[in-house]
Amino acid sequence: MMVELKNVTKIYGTRKAVDNISFSVDKGEIVGFLGPNGAGKTTTMKMITGYMPPTSGTIKIAGYDIVEQPIEAKKHIGYLPETPPLYLDMTVEAYLHFVGGIKGVPAKRRREDVERIMNEVGLLEVRKRLIKNLSRGYRQRVGLAQAIIGDPEVLVLDEPTVGLDPKQIKEIRDIIKKLGGKHTIILSTHILPEVSMVCDRVIIINKGKIVAMDKTENLSIALQNVRRYFIKAEGPYDKVVKTVENIDGVINVEAEIEEDMMVKLTVESSNDRDIRKDVFFAFAKEGLPILELRPLGYSLEEVFLELTTEEESYDEDVRNIKEGA
Amino acid sequence: MKMLEILKKELKSYFFSPAAYVLMGFYLLISGYFFATFVLTTHYAELSPVLGSMVTVFMFVAPILTMRLISEDMKMGTDQLLLTSPVTVFDIVIGKFLSAVFVYFITLVITFIYPLYLKIYSSPDMGPIISGYIGLFLSGIAFISIGLFASSLTENQMVAGVIGFALILVFWVISWLGDVFTGKAKAIFKSLSFFDRLNNFQNGIVNLNDIVFFLSVVIFFIFATIRVIDRKRWS
Numbered sequence: 351m352m353v354e355l356k357n358v359t360k361i362y363g364t365r366k367a368v369d370n371i372s373f374s375v376d377k378g379e380i381v382g383f384l385g386p387n388g389a390g391k392t393t394t395m396k397m398i399t400g401y402m403p404p405t406s407g408t409i410k411i412a413g414y415d416i417v418e419q420p421i422e423a424k425k426h427i428g429y430l431p432e433t434p435p436l437y438l439d440m441t442v443e444a445y446l447h448f449v450g451g452i453k454g455v456p457a458k459r460r461r462e463d464v465e466r467i468m469n470e471v472g473l474l475e476v477r478k479r480l481i482k483n484l485s486r487g488y489r490q491r492v493g494l495a496q497a498i499i500g501d502p503e504v505l506v507l508d509e510p511t512v513g514l515d516p517k518q519i520k521e522i523r524d525i526i527k528k529l530g531g532k533h534t535i536i537l538s539t540h541i542l543p544e545v546s547m548v549c550d551r552v553i554i555i556n557k558g559k560i561v562a563m564d565k566t567e568n569l570s571i572a573l574q575n576v577r578r579y580f581i582k583a584e585g586p587y588d589k590v591v592k593t594v595e596n597i598d599g600v601i602n603v604e605a606e607i608e609e610d611m612m613v614k615l616t617v618e619s620s621n622d623r624d625i626r627k628d629v630f631f632a633f634a635k636e637g638l639p640i641l642e643l644r645p646l647g648y649s650l651e652e653v654f655l656e657l658t659t660e661e662e663s664y665d666e667d668v669r670n671i672k673e674g675a
Numbered sequence: 676m677k678m679l680e681i682l683k684k685e686l687k688s689y690f691f692s693p694a695a696y697v698l699m700g701f702y703l704l705i706s707g708y709f710f711a712t713f714v715l716t717t718h719y720a721e722l723s724p725v726l727g728s729m730v731t732v733f734m735f736v737a738p739i740l741t742m743r744l745i746s747e748d749m750k751m752g753t754d755q756l757l758l759t760s761p762v763t764v765f766d767i768v769i770g771k772f773l774s775a776v777f778v779y780f781i782t783l784v785i786t787f788i789y790p791l792y793l794k795i796y797s798s799p800d801m802g803p804i805i806s807g808y809i810g811l812f813l814s815g816i817a818f819i820s821i822g823l824f825a826s827s828l829t830e831n832q833m834v835a836g837v838i839g840f841a842l843i844l845v846f847w848v849i850s851w852l853g854d855v856f857t858g859k860a861k862a863i864f865k866s867l868s869f870f871d872r873l874n875n876f877q878n879g880i881v882n883l884n885d886i887v888f889f890l891s892v893v894i895f896f897i898f899a900t901i902r903v904i905d906r907k908r909w910s
Contacts, residue, residue, distance in 0.1 A: 396755075400759055401755055420761075421761045429756075435755045436751070436753065438751070440687070444687070451684075
C-alpha cells in the first residue's frame with residue numbers, strides 16, 4: 351500500500367472541504383481523482399503531499415504518517431500542483447538542479463538525473479531557456495519533471511492537462527502513461543475522457559465525499575447493466591405511463607409531462623433485451639403515437655453527471671455502481 | 676544540507692538579477708558620500724559618525740532586500756514545492772535569512788575601504804571602528820530578520836516591505852517612549868532601543884549584553900517567521 355487515507359476530514363472555518371474520506375492506492379496504480387470544481391480534489395491532494403495537515407484522520411505515504419514523520423513521507427512524494435511551482439527567473443536546468451537538491455538527490459548523481467528526466471519529459475531543447483520565456487505546455491512539462499526528480503514512488507498530479515491545447519494534452523498524457531508502471535500516480539481531473547484514457551481506477555468525489563470508487567471499466571459497465579431509452583409520446587399521462595410499465599422487461603420509468611398530451615419518458619430495461627419493438631407495438635395497440643424513441647448511451651461522462659448531480663436518484667446510482675462491482 | 680540548497684538558490688536569484696547590485700550600489704553610493712563629505716569637512720580620522728549614518732541607510736535597504744524572500748514564494752505558488760519537499764520550515768527560513776545576511780556582509784566588506792583609507796593617510800583609533808562594524812553587522816542582521824518576518828505575513832511584496840520598514844522604525848524610536856514613562860516602563864523601552872545600543876558600539880564599547888540583545892531579536896523573528904508559515908498551513 352503506497353498511499354493510505356483513513357477518515358480524512360478537512361474543515362476550513364465552518365466549511366467541510368473534505369468529509370471523512372478513506373481510500374488506498376497500491377504500488378504502480380494510476381488512480382484518477384474525478385470531481386467537479388470545488389469538490390475537494392485539490393484539498394485532498396494538498397493533504398496527501400503534506401502541504402497542509404488534515405483536520406482529522408491519518409494519511410500514510412509508503413507507511414510513513416505525513417503529519418508525524420513529514421520528512422520521511424515527503425521523500426516518497428512528487429507533487430505537481432494545479433499551477434506548476436516554477437521559479438520563472440531560473441533556467442530549466444538550474445531549476446531542476448535546485449529541486450534535485452531539496453529533494454535530497456546526492457550531488458554526484460544530480461547532473462545525470464536531471465539529464466535523464468529532461469530527456470524523458472522532452473525538455474532537452476529548452477534546457478538553457480528561462481522558465482518565464484516558455485510556453486504553457488513546456489512549463490507544464492517542467493512541472494512534471496520537477497515532480498519526478500528523485501524518483502519518488504508516489505506522484506500526485508493536480509489537473510496536469512488543464513489549460514493546454516489538444517496536442518500538448520496528448521503529449522502530457524503520454525508521458526503520464528509512461529510513468530505509470532514505475533510510479534504510483536494519483537491524478538485529479540474534471541475531464542472524463544482523461545480518466546478512461548489514463549487511469550486504472552477512478553475515485554469520484556463530490557462535495558468532499560467519495561461517491562464512487564471502482565476500476566475504470568467497471569464504472570461504465572456497472573451502469574450499462576441497464577439499458578435506457580428516451581421516449582416521447584402523445585397521449586394522457588396516466589395511460590402512457592401505464593402502457594410502458596406493462597411492457598415486459600421494463601425496470602424503471604421516469605415520466606414527465608412536457609405540455610398538454612405530450613409525455614417524455616426515460617425507460618430502463620434489463621440489459622439482455624431490446625424493448626424498442628415491444629414499445630412500438632404496445633403504443634400502437636393503445637393508439638398512442640410515438641414521436642421519438644431512441645436508446646440512451648451510458649458514457650463515463652454521463653456516469654459522472656449522474657453521480658454528481660443532486661437528484662433523488664443519486665444514492666440509488668451509487669448503490670448500482672457498488673453492486674455492479 | 677537542504678538549508679544550503681535554499682541558500683544557494685536565493686543567492687543566485689539575488690545576483691543573477693539586478694536586485695542585489697542595485698541595492699548594494701545604492702548603499703555604497705550613499706555611505707561613500709557620507710564618508711567623503713565627513714572626512715573632507717572635518718579632517719578627522721574617525722569613522723563612528725559615518726557608521727551611524729550607514730545604519731540609518733540600511734534601515735531603508737533591509738526591508739527592500741528581504742521583502743520578496745517569502746512573499747514571492749507564496750504568490751508564485753513555489754511554497755508548494757518547498758513545503759512538500761523533504762525540507763523543514765526551519766531550513767527554508769534559515770537559508771533565506773542567511774542569503775540576505777550574505778549580501779549585507781559582502782557590502783560591508785566592500786566598505787572596509789573607508790578605514791583602509793584612513794589607515795593609509797592617518798593613524799585612526801581602530802578600536803571604535805572595529806566595534807562600530809560589529810554593531811553595524813549585528814543591527815543589520817536584526818533588520819534582516821524583521822524584514823524576513825514581514826515577508827512571511829503577506830504575499831504582496833510592497834506590503835511586506837512597508838510592514839518591515841514600519842517594524843524596524845518601531846525598534847528605532849521605541850526609546851523615545853522611555854522618555855515619556857518613568858521607572859520600570861522606562862527601563863524596558865530603553866532596553867529595547869536599537870539606537871542606544873548602537874551608540875555603545877560606535878563609542879568602542881562592546882557589551883555582551885548588547886550582543887545578546889541583537890542576537891535575541893534575530894532568533895525571535897526567525898522563530899516568529901517559522902510560526903507564521905506553520906500557522907498558515909494549519910488554519
